[in-house]
Amino acid sequence: EITKEQRALIKAILDAYNRHQIPQDVTKKLLQEQYSAEENFLLLTEVATSQVQVLVEFTKNIPGFLSLDREDQIALLKGSAVEAMFLRSAQVLSKKMPSGHIEVLEERIRKSGMSEEFMTPMFNFYKSIGELHMTQEEQAILTTITILTPDRPYVKSHEAVERLQETMLEVLRKLCVLQHPQEPQYFARLLGRLTELRTLHHYHAEMLTSWKTNDHKFTPLLCEIWDV
Numbered sequence: 361e362i363t364k365e366q367r368a369l370i371k372a373i374l375d376a377y378n379r380h381q382i383p384q385d386v387t388k389k390l391l392q393e394q395y396s397a398e399e400n401f402l403l404l405t406e407v408a409t410s411q412v413q414v415l416v417e418f419t420k421n422i423p424g425f426l427s428l429d430r431e432d433q434i435a436l437l438k439g440s441a442v443e444a445m446f447l448r449s450a451q452v453l454s455k456k457m458p459s460g461h462i463e464v465l466e467e468r469i470r471k472s473g474m475s476e477e478f479m480t481p482m483f484n485f486y487k488s489i490g491e492l493h494m495t496q497e498e499q500a501i502l503t504t505i506t507i508l509t510p511d512r513p514y515v516k517s518h519e520a521v522e523r524l525q526e527t528m529l530e531v532l533r534k535l536c537v538l539q540h541p542q543e544p545q546y547f548a549r550l551l552g553r554l555t556e557l558r559t560l561h562h563y564h565a566e567m568l569t570s571w572k573t574n575d576h577k578f579t580p581l582l583c584e585i586w587d588v
């Protein structure tokens with residue numbers, strides 16, 4: 361019972377999601393550079409920076425996003441960046457890539473000076489995403505729903521964002537019924553991941569502060585998106 365408009369919406373979002381991927385040279389570096397904590401941190405910085413660039417490009421293609429108030433667009437991007445990035449990196453890590461990128465990225469994250477207390481919830485999240493075996497459409501729409509969260513700091517037109525998010529929630533609900541008929545709770549499980557993402561968001565803020573105090577170098581884009 362997915363309408364023609366909803367099918368067009370899914371296609372637009374999926375195309376944008378697939379079109380904007382992390383450049384090959386960044387992922388290739390993950391396999392080449394050596395394994396010092398320093399080198400790992402620099403690589404994660406590069407991964408994070410390119411993930412933010414990919415996120416901005418993807419967000420601009422979300423139908424209706426560019427017609428939101430300009431300042432609200434920025435508020436949504438800043439408020440959702442880390443959650444969208446965890447979602448995308450979880451999807452990358454849970455997809456068994458042939459060239460062993462997964463172990464490498466995981467290894468580099470573990471050895472990048474990130475605090476242990478943050479590592480556990482992060483890898484638990486990656487595991488819980490992996491177990492869902494989301495389709496590409498579900499991943500792209502769940503990321504869109506995360507970005508269109510109305511209650512981010514400084515969002516003014518709450519209702520306008522809520523209307524967009526509700527449209528996406530309805531599409532995701534129908535997709536889940538269609539693609540996981542044997543799992544009536546699947547849609548609820550996906551939304552449960554968004555709650556887990558907010559916890560990670562909180563841990564992430566603390567991680568940034570600890571990196572900052574240990575004088576780790578950030579790129580201007582990461583400083584701007586996370587006000588550090």
Ligand SMILES: Cc1cc(C(=O)O[C@@H]2C[C@H]3CC[C@]2(C)C3(C)C)ccc1N
Pocket residue numbers: 401404405406407408411445446449469564568577578579582
């Ligand atoms: C300020 C700053 C932030 C990160 C970050 O959030 O990285 C995230 C942790 C993992 C989950 C998403 C990340 C981009 C990841 C895949 C490296 C990495 C480097 C850096 N200088």
